[in-house]
Amino acid sequence: MITKPQAETLTALLNQIRPRWSTTSLMTILEKNAQHPAKFADIATAAVTAARDPIAQTPGIIFIDTRFWPEETKHRLPKPPECEDHIGEPAHNCSSCHADIKCGDRPANMIGKHHTTNRNPGQPT
Numbered sequence: 430m431i432t433k434p435q436a437e438t439l440t441a442l443l444n445q446i447r448p449r450w451s452t453t454s455l456m457t458i459l460e461k462n463a464q465h466p467a468k469f470a471d472i473a474t475a476a477v478t479a480a481r482d483p484i485a486q487t488p489g490i491i492f493i494d495t496r497f498w499p500e501e502t503k504h505r506l507p508k509p510p511e512c513e514d515h516i517g518e519p520a521h522n523c524s525s526c527h528a529d530i531k532c533g534d535r536p537a538n539m540i541g542k543h544h545t546t547n548r549n550p551g552q553p554t
Contacts, residue, residue, distance in 0.1 A: 440452050474499055512525065
């Protein structure tokens, strides 16, 4: 469980590491995940690791992408949400969605979300 003082402290630290992550959005993410089963030390480790990763665009990724978490904790994490269009693929980093983007069948902002293309299969783009 994440307590309010822990969330406030971690928010201040993360905002110093990644100023583009607003304290409001950081607090919202931490409050939303207050009942997370991991220990606070592991949550803090994952959060700092994510904040230092230039690819991590938003703080929400902390609780979705397991690559930020200590190895000994990963097996206890809840399973991330699945892609709405590709069974078994994680929504935050669906390889099938990335392939769809490369071939022009999906907008880049629709990774892990349901998308219906306007073209017929096999039709050139």
